Amino acid sequence: MARITASVYTSHVPAIGAALDLGKTTEPYWQPVFAGYHFSKQWMKDNKPDVIFLVYNDHATAFSLEMIPTFAIGCADEFKPADEGWGPRPVPMVKGHPDLASHIAQSVIQDDFDLTIVNKMDVDHGLTVPLSLMCGQPQEWPCPVIPFAVNVVQYPVPSGRRCYNLGKAIRKAVESYDQPLNVHIWGTGGMSHQLQGPRAGLINREWDNAFLDKLIADPDGLASTPHIDYVREAGSEGIELVMWLIARGAMSDKQPLVRHRFYHVPASNTAVGHLILENQ
Amino acid sequence: MSLEKLYLDVPGTTIFDAEQSRRGYHLNQFCMSLMKAANRERFKADERAYLDEWPMTEEQKRAVLARDLNWCISLGGNIYFLAKIGATDGKSFQQMAGSMTGMTEEEYRNMMINGGRSANGNRYVGEDGDAQAHRQPQGAAGGASAQTEAR
Numbered sequence: 186m187a188r189i190t191a192s193v194y195t196s197h198v199p200a201i202g203a204a205l206d207l208g209k210t211t212e213p214y215w216q217p218v219f220a221g222y223h224f225s226k227q228w229m230k231d232n233k234p235d236v237i238f239l240v241y242n243d244h245a246t247a248f249s250l251e252m253i254p255t256f257a258i259g260c261a262d263e264f265k266p267a268d269e270g271w272g273p274r275p276v277p278m279v280k281g282h283p284d285l286a287s288h289i290a291q292s293v294i295q296d297d298f299d300l301t302i303v304n305k306m307d308v309d310h311g312l313t314v315p316l317s318l319m320c321g322q323p324q325e326w327p328c329p330v331i332p333f334a335v336n337v338v339q340y341p342v343p344s345g346r347r348c349y350n351l352g353k354a355i356r357k358a359v360e361s362y363d364q365p366l367n368v369h370i371w372g373t374g375g376m377s378h379q380l381q382g383p384r385a386g387l388i389n390r391e392w393d394n395a396f397l398d399k400l401i402a403d404p405d406g407l408a409s410t411p412h413i414d415y416v417r418e419a420g421s422e423g424i425e426l427v428m429w430l431i432a433r434g435a436m437s438d439k440q441p442l443v444r445h446r447f448y449h450v451p452a453s454n455t456a457v458g459h460l461i462l463e464n465q
Numbered sequence: 466m467s468l469e470k471l472y473l474d475v476p477g478t479t480i481f482d483a484e485q486s487r488r489g490y491h492l493n494q495f496c497m498s499l500m501k502a503a504n505r506e507r508f509k510a511d512e513r514a515y516l517d518e519w520p521m522t523e524e525q526k527r528a529v530l531a532r533d534l535n536w537c538i539s540l541g542g543n544i545y546f547l548a549k550i551g552a553t554d555g556k557s558f559q560q561m562a563g564s565m566t567g568m569t570e571e572e573y574r575n576m577m578i579n580g581g582r583s584a585n586g587n588r589y590v591g592e593d594g595d596a597q598a599h600r601q602p603q604g605a606a607g608g609a610s611a612q613t614e615a616r
Contacts (some may be wrong), residue, residue: 199558214578245545249497250490254607268500270552296611338545340482377581381544383603384477384596385562386573413471417588422544423480451577453559 186364187285187359190395190400191232192432192441193225193459194400195318197241197373199310200453200455202274203208204315208271221447222318228444228461229319229327234369236282238289238355240431241373242332244269247303252340254301256351258293259332259370260286276322282329285362289331292358298351315373316458331425335428337374342412345427349408352434359435372432374425376448377418378455387420388456394424394448397458401443408450422455437464474589477596481543489541492529495519496546505553535565567602 201218204210210219243323246267257292264279290300312332320327336342337363352370359368376393379385396419399407408430441462449457472480479485486493495516498504508515516526528536529550537547546562549562563573576582586594596604 200485203483203557244548245493245497245543246500250493250546268502270499270505271555272502309502338481338543339486341478358500371557378563379582380558381538382477382479382565382596383567383601384475384582384587385565385599386576386582387584387587387596389584390580392584416472416478416480417475418584421475424479450580453557454562454577454581456581 187247187362187364187368189356189359189368189370189435189464190234191369191444191461191463192436193319193369193371194429194432194458194462195315195371195373196455196457196459197311197314198374198455198457199269199314202314202317202459203271205322214343214417217449218452219363221449221457221459224445225319225461226321228347233327234330236285236367236368237438238331238333238368238370239312239315239373239436240333240335240371240428242337242425242428243316243403244311247306247334250339251290251378253336255336255343256298256301256336257301257303257334258286258290258452259303259306259334260290261304261306262331264306264308264312264332266313267309268366274310274313276317277325278313279308279312279316279326279332281331282331285359285366286331286363286369288362289323289355289358291461292350293354294358295424296354298354303334306332311373315371333431335431337425337427342424343427344412345430346408348427348430348432349404352356352431352436356435357433370432370435371457374428375419375423376426376456377420378424379420380422380454384420386454388450389418389420390448390450390456392418393456393458397446397448397460399440400429400433400460404430433462438463439465441465474585476590476592476594476598479538485541485543487541488592489525489543490522491519492537492540492542493546494524495521495529496542496549499549499553508553534561534562564606567606568604569606572604572606
């Protein structure tokens with residue numbers, strides 16, 4: 186049977202991808218950001234998963250205003266890095282795991298979460314920047330990836346509670362898969378940031394760190410945080426943090442082992458937060 | 466029953482809800498078209514002609530031509546869509562976000578390096594933080610957008 190052994194949480198700021206792609210990682214501005222992931226890259230090598238279930242949001246890339254799925258699971262063989270307007274990032278094609286993805290879709294949908302099944306989509310910085318942060322610049326990504334896109338662009342976006350419970354359903358689905366796969370689940374986006382209007386540039390270090398504390402120790406309590414609190418305290422785009430609750434919900438009910446924690450301001454407009462939790 | 470909007474009392478912030486999405490549908494779909502290199506070239510060659518291919522309002526087209534992102538957002542634009550215009554212009558998200566504050570690029574960058582904008586005074590309309598309406602524009606770039614100030 187497959188099992189989820191660890192979860193990874195990280196911001197997915199596009200400028201981080203650009204800094205990597207343009208060879209700026211040692212510049213004084215970027216050096217502290219990438220230093221926060223040195224441990225993580227080694228950890229990835231030492232704990233290589235068979236599959237990564239990667240929760241992210243599409244930034245008006247695969248999904249325009251024509252169709253806006255709340256939760257979309259990528260079941261394709263592969264996913265192309267998208268051209269978001271700057272040209273595609275020079276990163277490897279993302280290989281999927283259609284068999285496990287379809288199994289999870291079946292289990293989770295039968296468990297009352299209405300996922301949208303996606304058989305063709307390009308993946309944007311929301312998915313590729315976390316891979317770059319955790320894996321560096323390889324010729325190929327270390328393992329197959331199941332993209333799981335959450336709508337946090339057009340309201341209404343799903344609640345933290347819904348995300349947390351969906352994570353639990355994903356855990357159950359993975360554990361009922363008949364192959365002995367080691368699965369990591371990643372929650373990405375955040376932390377505090379606002380990209381629009383006169384309030385652009387909002388950062389809330391205190392709130393972010395309290396979020397990290399609660400994500401580790403009291404995710405059930407954290408899941409009750411209403412949307413408006415994210416917007417007011419962490420900026421309009423800080424709402425992306427609800428996605429971290431999907432990954433956290435997929436972890437065991439026992440307290441996880443905190444392998445790594447990192448927080449830094451700024452990367453472009455955004456506070457960078459990062460955690461690695463292992464199931465005990 | 467109309468939409469319940471709990472988020473209208475957050476200063477300097479427009480939540481992209483169903484109403485905004487309807488208002489900005491064609492504006493945002495135009496932005497999506499800029500994800501193709503050939504369309505970016507056509508847009509750059511003659512912006513007005515390219516915009517005229519879209520059933521956008523005249524005001525939406527003027528807001529795009531002015532590159533006034535606050536104006537675009539007030540007409541239903543969403544930043545993740547509007548970012549395609551910035552990308553076409555070779556701008557970063559930081560340059561785009563900063564342009565909405567009235568700060569120069571350097572002022573905005575320095576604010577971020579110094580820890581970003583504080584939430585204090587900026588949680589509710591009517592407080593005295595730097596994102597509040599009575600404190601605009603915030604920097605030396607000033608009202609880059611006459612249209613924004615006029616509203």
